[in-house]
Amino acid sequence: MSLDARIAIVTGSGGGLGRAHALYLASKGAKVVVNDLSQEAADRVAAEIAAAGGEAIAVAASVTDEAGVAAMVGRTLKTWGRIDILVNNAGILRDKSFAKMTMDDFRLVVDVHLIGAAICCKAVWETMRSQGYGRIVMTTSSSGLYGNFGQANYGAAKMALVGLMQTLAIEGAKNDIRVNCLAPTAATGMTEGVLSEESLRLLDPALVSPDLLTLVGEDAPTRAILCAGAGNFAAAHVTLTDGFYAGMGDGVGERVAANWDAVADRAGEMVPAYGFTQAERELAKAGFAPQGVVVAGAR
Numbered sequence: 001m002s003l004d005a006r007i008a009i010v011t012g013s014g015g016g017l018g019r020a021h022a023l024y025l026a027s028k029g030a031k032v033v034v035n036d037l038s039q040e041a042a043d044r045v046a047a048e049i050a051a052a053g054g055e056a057i058a059v060a061a062s063v064t065d066e067a068g069v070a071a072m073v074g075r076t077l078k079t080w081g082r083i084d085i086l087v088n089n090a091g092i093l094r095d096k097s098f099a100k101m102t103m104d105d106f107r108l109v110v111d112v113h114l115i116g117a118a119i120c121c122k123a124v125w126e127t128m129r130s131q132g133y134g135r136i137v138m139t140t141s142s143s144g145l146y147g148n149f150g151q152a153n154y155g156a157a158k159m160a161l162v163g164l165m166q167t168l169a170i171e172g173a174k175n176d177i178r179v180n181c182l183a184p185t186a187a188t189g190m191t192e193g194v195l196s197e198e199s200l201r202l203l204d205p206a207l208v209s210p211d212l213l214t215l216v217g218e219d220a221p222t223r224a225i226l227c228a229g230a231g232n233f234a235a236a237h238v239t240l241t242d243g244f245y246a247g248m249g250d251g252v253g254e255r256v257a258a259n260w261d262a263v264a265d266r267a268g269e270m271v272p273a274y275g276f277t278q279a280e281r282e283l284a285k286a287g288f289a290p291q292g293v294v295v296a297g298a299r
């Protein structure tokens with residue numbers, strides 16, 4: 001398996017996980033755009049790639065700056081003619097309990113993680129569509145998937161990326177654009193002081209990056225949420241239980257409350273292929289199931 005001749009952009013790759021991703025993709029043959037806020041940090045990683053025999057260009061830009069991202073994409077196309085892989089990795093933290101968090105810190109974190117990723121996806125989308133090929137990775141987090149104290153802003157932004165993935169994967173499918181999420185755990189500037197010294201030693205970012213071979217390779221899945229750290233790889237799923245049909249009329253609230261175990265029962269739960277699956281199943285339970293009532297197509 002190789003990524004020979006593939007062109008990859010890795011945002012926030014001047015350090016931490018992004019650097020490990022950029023080095024890994026280059027080691028598998030991809031030509032890499034190393035992006036970060038600081039030109040110096042991006043240059044350093046591009047030089048590391050070149051020293052190892054790979055090809056890279058370093059582009060300083062904030063993922064929140066549409067013009068800067070457009071310029072980065074333009075330069076990539078001018079240099080290599082296509083863009084196969086986008087790893088949305090850039091990120092920041094502004095941790096505080098929700099009680100103490102300002103809305104400015106909430107907006108800032110959402111802006112970098114969610115809007116930044118959306119800007120980068122949008123900037124490569126037409127290129128990937130016209131190539132009939134694209135692989136996009138969103139960097140989500142267990143904080144978004146499951147919650148962590150002090151990370152309401154970060155968790156919300158990270159789970160929003162799962163939502164962005166779900167729809168881009170559906171819309172990109174006909175042009176072979178596959179979109180996945182990575183929930184990493186790694187010792188980086190971001191986790192300093194968050195995890196214990198001892199656990200950080202086992203969490204080399206380079207142990208996360210090999211999952212990219214699966215997530216951005218030729219045979220990549222789409223809509224996968226891969227959790228990786230310390231050499232372990234697991235999948236997270238957003239599931240839907242079969243549920244409990246409470247019917248209509250009086251007493252629905254009471255019946256739902258009385259049957260909470262049946263509502264939440266995980267036996268027979270599924271991972272819907274698209275969002276309207278929920279409505280289709282609800283209508284079917286209500287005895288109304290003509291085919292194609294709910295159309296999930298493009299509008």
Ligand SMILES: NC(=O)c1ccc[n+]([C@@H]2O[C@H](COP(=O)([O-])OP(=O)(O)OC[C@H]3O[C@@H](n4cnc5c(N)ncnc54)[C@H](O)[C@@H]3O)[C@@H](O)[C@H]2O)c1
Binds near residue numbers: 011015035061089
């Ligand atoms: N380290 C972990 O355990 C962990 C866990 C879950 C998710 N993540 C996610 O992984 C990604 C990488 O984090 P990391 O741990 O390597 O942190 P890090 O702080 O070491 O690296 C983040 C990089 O993003 C860059 N960056 C920040 N804002 C940017 C912007 N607006 N435009 C371009 N670059 C920007 C930073 O300069 C930095 O180089 C982040 O999205 C983070 O949320 C990390």
